[in-house]
Amino acid sequence: xxxxxxxxxxxxxxxxxxxxxxxxxxxxxxxxxxxxxxxxxxxxxxxxxxxxxxxxxxxxxxxxxxxxxxxxxxxxxxxxxxxxxxxxxxxxxxxxxxxxxxxxxxxxxxxxxxxxxxxxxxxxxxxxxxxxxxxxxxxxxxxxxxxxxxxxxxxxxxxxxxxxxxxxxxxxxxxxxxxxxxxxxxxxxxxxxxxxxxxxxxxxxxxxxxxxxxxxxxxxxxxxxxxxxxxxxxxxxxxxxxxxxxxxxxxxxxxxxxxxxxxxxxxxxxxxxx
Amino acid sequence: xxxxxxxxxxxxxxxxxxxxxxxxxxxxxxxxxxxxxxxxxxxxxxxxxxxxxxxxxxxxxxxxxxxxxxxxxxxxxxxxxxxxxxxxxxxxxxxxxxxxxxxxxxxxxxxxxxxxxxxxxxxxxxxxxxxxxxxxxxxxxxxxxxxxxxxxxxxxxxxxxxxxxxxxxxxxxxxxxxxxxxxxxxxxxxxxxxxxxxxxxxxxxxxxxxxxxxxxxxxxxxxxxxxxxxxxxxxxxxxxxxxxxxxxxxxxxxxxxxxxxxxxxxxxxxxxxxxxxxxxxxxxxxxxxxxxxxxxxxxxxxxxxxxxxxxxxxxxxxxxxxxxxx
Numbered sequence: 001x002x003x004x005x006x007x008x009x010x011x012x013x014x015x016x017x018x019x020x021x022x023x024x025x026x027x028x029x030x031x032x033x034x035x036x037x038x039x040x041x042x043x044x045x046x047x048x049x050x051x052x053x054x055x056x057x058x059x060x061x062x063x064x065x066x067x068x069x070x071x072x073x074x075x076x077x078x079x080x081x082x083x084x085x086x087x088x089x090x091x092x093x094x095x096x097x098x099x100x101x102x103x104x105x106x107x108x109x110x111x112x113x114x115x116x117x118x119x120x121x122x123x124x125x126x127x128x129x130x131x132x133x134x135x136x137x138x139x140x141x142x143x144x145x146x147x148x149x150x151x152x153x154x155x156x157x158x159x160x161x162x163x164x165x166x167x168x169x170x171x172x173x174x175x176x177x178x179x180x181x182x183x184x185x186x187x188x189x190x191x192x193x194x195x196x197x198x199x200x201x202x203x204x205x206x207x208x209x210x211x212x213x214x215x216x217x218x219x220x221x222x223x224x225x226x227x228x229x230x231x232x233x234x235x236x237x238x239x240x241x242x243x244x245x246x247x248x249x250x251x252x253x254x255x256x257x258x259x260x261x262x263x264x265x266x267x268x269x270x271x272x273x274x
Numbered sequence: 275x276x277x278x279x280x281x282x283x284x285x286x287x288x289x290x291x292x293x294x295x296x297x298x299x300x301x302x303x304x305x306x307x308x309x310x311x312x313x314x315x316x317x318x319x320x321x322x323x324x325x326x327x328x329x330x331x332x333x334x335x336x337x338x339x340x341x342x343x344x345x346x347x348x349x350x351x352x353x354x355x356x357x358x359x360x361x362x363x364x365x366x367x368x369x370x371x372x373x374x375x376x377x378x379x380x381x382x383x384x385x386x387x388x389x390x391x392x393x394x395x396x397x398x399x400x401x402x403x404x405x406x407x408x409x410x411x412x413x414x415x416x417x418x419x420x421x422x423x424x425x426x427x428x429x430x431x432x433x434x435x436x437x438x439x440x441x442x443x444x445x446x447x448x449x450x451x452x453x454x455x456x457x458x459x460x461x462x463x464x465x466x467x468x469x470x471x472x473x474x475x476x477x478x479x480x481x482x483x484x485x486x487x488x489x490x491x492x493x494x495x496x497x498x499x500x501x502x503x504x505x506x507x508x509x510x511x512x513x514x515x516x517x518x519x520x521x522x523x524x525x526x527x528x529x530x531x532x533x534x535x536x537x538x539x540x541x542x543x544x545x546x547x548x549x550x551x552x553x554x555x556x557x558x559x560x561x562x563x564x565x566x567x568x569x570x571x572x573x574x575x576x577x578x579x580x581x582x583x584x585x586x587x588x589x590x591x592x593x594x595x596x597x598x599x600x
Contacts, residue, residue, distance in 0.1 A: 112294060115525055115577050117532040120569055127554050127562050128305050204422055208536050211424045212551050224424070231428050231540070235436045245425035252420035 011261025017254030021247060025071040034061035036068065054239055056229065066243055069223040072216055073251055076137055076206040077199040083141025084148050085195060091145065092152020093179065096160065107153065113146035118205050126214045133216040136209050140202045151194055155187040189266035193259045200255030207248055223248050283585055291578045298570045303347050306563060307340065347563075356564030361556050366564040370546065374568075376446055377538070377545035380461055381531045384468035389523070392473040396480025400488060403481075412481065418474020423533060427467040427540035434463060444542035464541045468533070472526055479522045483515040490514070517588045524580030528573045 054062050095106035122139035129135045159165065159182065168178055203223075209215040210224030221229070223244035230240035322330070331337040338346070350357065356366035395411060402408035435443035441463050447456040487493060487507075492514075496506035535547025542548070546565055553561035 108290075112574075112577070115528065116570075116573055117529045119529075119535065120532045120566070120573070123535070123550060123554065124302075124305065124566060127566070131554075200420070204420070207422050208424065208533075211422075211536060212539055214551065214554065224422075227422075227425060227428060231431070234428060234432045238432060241425075241428050241432070245422060245428070248422055248425070249417070249420045253417065256416070256420065 008261040008264050010257040011265065014254045014257025014259075014261055017250045018258060021070050021251050021254070022074060024067050025074040028064075028067035028071045032061075032064035032067050034064045036060065036064060054237055056226075056237075056240060062226075062240055062243065065221060065226055066223070066247065069221060069226055069244060070247065072133065072222040073203040073206065073248070075133070076140065076222075077202050077251075077255075079137035080140035080144055080202040081195050081199050083138065084144030084198060085191070087141065087145035088148025089152050089191070092149040093156055093183075095149065095153040096156025097175075103153075107150070110146045110150040110153070113143070114150065116143070118143035119208060122205065122209055123214065126209070131209075131214045131217060136206050136215050139209075140205050143205075144198050144202065147198065148191065148194060152187065152191065155190060156183055159183050159186045189262075193263045193266065196255050196259040196262060200252035203248060203251050207244075280585065284582065287578060287581055291574060294574050295571060298574065299348065299351055299567060300344075302563060302566055302570070303344055306559060307343070351567060356567070357560035359553075359561050360558045361553075366560045369549070369561070370564050370568055373544060373546040373549050375451065376543050377531070377534050377547065380464055380468070380537070380543070380545065381527070381534055383461065384465045384472065385527055385530055387465060387469045388472045388476055388526075391469065392476035393480050393519075395473070396477040397484050399477060399481040400484035403485065411477070415474045415477040415481070418471060419478065421471060421474070423467060423471045424536050424540050426470050427464070427537060430463050430467055431540070444540070446543050460541075460543070464537050464543060467537055467540070468530060472530060476522065476526060480515075480519055483518045484511075487511045487515045513587055517584055520583050520587060521580055524576050524583075528576045531572055531576075532569060 056062055056065065091106065091110075095103055095110070098106060118140060121143050122136060125139040125142075126135050129138075165178060165182060168182060173181075206215055206222060207224035207227070210222040211228045213225070213228070215224055216222050226244040227241055230237070230244075234241045328337070356370070358365050359369065362369075395415075399408050399411040399415070403412070431443045434440050442460055443463075444460075446460045447453050449456075451457050488511075492510050493506050496510055497503065501509070532547075534545060535550060537543075538545040538547040539551060546568070549561065550565045552558075553565065
């Protein structure tokens with residue numbers, strides 16, 4: 001890595017946006033302004049010093065609900081990236097080491113799964129398992145794993161062609177050891193960028209599912225279900241519909257910027273060819 | 275170019291399509307049969323007698339051995355018989371058909387409007403990437419990929435349906451397309467919603483594909499040999515830029531078709547998606563199976579067409595099974 005010439009602006013802005021949401025999520029675990037069962041706020045109350053974002057149609061404090069939504073969005077991000085990363089890296093490693101038809105059929109499988117819309121996959125899994133946060137996370141994770149696997153395969157092939165692998169093999173290192181000391185250290189920076197990007201999109205997909213009523217069931221509603229509930233009363237209390245959407249956009253944009261920033265830091269040669 | 279490799283490729287790709295269709299329908303069957311709970315439960319109320327349970331299982335067909343159920347399923351699929359809905363007791367096939375008359379126009383109109391907007395915008399964003407409006411176009415398209423489609427829908431409803439009352443907030447004329455004016459009016463906001471979101475991502479792809487071409491050696495060489503920019507672009511650029519864009523277009527079309535589910539829910543349109551959401555809620559398996567099969571088929575066929583189109587655009591395409599380069 002070359003000496004740091006400048007602080008990466010995207011990284012700073014991205015971290016701020018994501019950090020804001022992460023803090024909100026963390027705080028919501030221990031404390032929310034009002035309990036989620038507390039319906040004493042008056043129905044569809046306006047913004048006030050007691051209820052910063054107003055109240056919903058049952059009199060619940062919206063800020064509290066939005067904070068819990070942040071927790072769900074972050075949980076979905078972590079959960080699905082974890083599944084996508086483990087599944088994707090393992091499959092990608094296998095395909096990367098494989099030759100000829102094994103490699104070809106793995107690649108074809110990745111291509112088909114990538115072309116397959118995540119939302120359809122998610123609805124399939126929800127149809128099978130029932131609507132829950134876990135179903136959403138599993139579905140998004142599986143959809144993501146294909147993207148990770150295709151990238152991992154490409155990176156593994158690239159590293160395997162290097163001379164130091166041949167040298168390492170010649171000196172008697174086992175393949176298992178080569179994976180851990182040569183391959184993974186050489187590819188993880190690129191993978192992390194993808195994970196960051198996918199983290200944001202996972203939140204977006206979960207929100208779509210929840211909007212359809214196929215995500216986390218109430219009362220721990222995600223931003224998608226908040227939006228869905230707010231739609232009926234959008235004329236009287238537009239904030240209820242606008243706030244979750246803005247936060248969702250912040251999360252996705254934030255993770256995009258973080259990914260951009262990480263890419264710049266990790267691999268300066270790739271900078272801004274897009 | 276000789277004809278035969280192309281025909282060989284088409285046949286090979288067609289085989290892949292058929293195999294994937296078969297694999298998809300089988301996995302659908304396995305997935306939905308391995309569920310906890312009998313599909314017959316949807317017909318029964320709490321406290322049903324064993325006789326009622328047996329009768330319900332017989333109606334649904336879940337009393338047959340698994341293998342027999344599987345062959346029934348395959349045979350019915352091949353003739354587009356999806357059985358009857360457990361809840362409404364109507365045949366699934368015609369029901370899906372009637373829903374498609376909303377979803378397909380919605381998808382296709384949005385898709386073509388998006389192309390007409392995003393392709394020129396993406397080109398401008400690349401060609402003028404060093405000017406201020408190139409930068410602005412780029413930032414807006416970056417923003418666009420982060421915006422949830424249903425949120426755009428709700429905001430559009432708030433502005434154009436509730437505040438200014440120009441378009442209906444949702445619904446579709448019950449008479450369907452027999453009143454084209456009303457039907458089109460009902461589709462304006464949904465189409466705008468999809469188009470806004472999809473244009474953003476398409477603009478990005480067109481921009482990056484065009485940038486690649488603009489920075490390429492062959493374009494520079496062609497210019498240095500005396501051709502004008504338009505000439506060089508026409509002879510060398512478009513074909514090269516088209517290949518990645520076509521593959522993205524295919525993915526976008528598939529995503530729009532599936533993503534229409536969300537937009538249909540926002541605008542309460544009686545399309546395929548809203549039927550699916552409702553069926554999942556009611557555990558109405560014949561409908562779920564039918565819709566998932568039709569959607570999967572659409573995705574696979576779109577993939578097939580995209581691969582063929584790419585092959586025509588760029589005959590150098592690798593010989594790999596899926597027809598894409600690694």
